[in-house]
Amino acid sequence: MSNQETEELPPSKLGTKEYWDSVYQVEITNFKSHGDVGEVWFGEDSALRIVRWLTRTDMITKDDPVIDLGCGNGMMLIELAEEGFTSLTGVDYSASALELAKGVAKDKGYDNIKFLTCDIVSDDVLPERFGTVLDKGTYDAISLNPENASAQRLAYKSNVAKLLRQNGLFIIASCNWTSEELKEFFTTDFKFVADIPAPKFQFGGKVGSSVSTVVFQQVK
DSSP states (O other), X not given: OOGGGOOOOOOOGGGSHHHHHHHHHHHHHHHHHHOOOOOOTTOHHXXXXXXXXXXXXXXXXXXXXXXXXXXXXXXXHHHHHHTTOOOEEEEESOHHHHHHHHHHHHHTTOTTSEEEEOOXXXXXXXXXXXXXXXXXXXXXXXXXXXXXXXXXXXXXXXXXXXXXXEEEEEEEEESSSOHHHHXXXXXXXXXXXXXXXXXXXXXXXXXXXXXXXXXXXXXX
């Protein structure tokens, strides 16, 4: 099935900015009240698999700039900071998410992490170029947007390519798209590098994993 023929995901409120603004407003209140950093998208194990892969690869150094698209509470960047990564940026289109992320990072002593407002499907993409672009759930949310998800997915792919340095890495984790579907869509613009394995489950005689995590490389 070609990219143009790929069946879109059913629209959902999880694909709207209003939903995430409301979620992070609640999480800000919880963080200020009792220090709860909020939900980690796909769970902590998913983020840690990405962090472990980045610490073991020789394709980047810990001084290379890293950006997390749709950073939410910023916890994946904090995990990278704890591993010695020094140039970290988180972006989100939700001001509430960024307020939470800044508060969590300050509380944990990582004021050097940059947090910026950015809608990755807009025309106003950041001018800076990064060695690694991370996405844990943002492409999923874009795919669920009730307003022309197909066009927004294409804009997302184009803007990720603009954010990357030549030979930079793009690491994406999804619970809505399989590894094969991610490769089909993104290998028009990126080179496949590796799958980051996730624990397997078995249901109805079929074996699968709840999260697909794929590493691509900018080659243009």
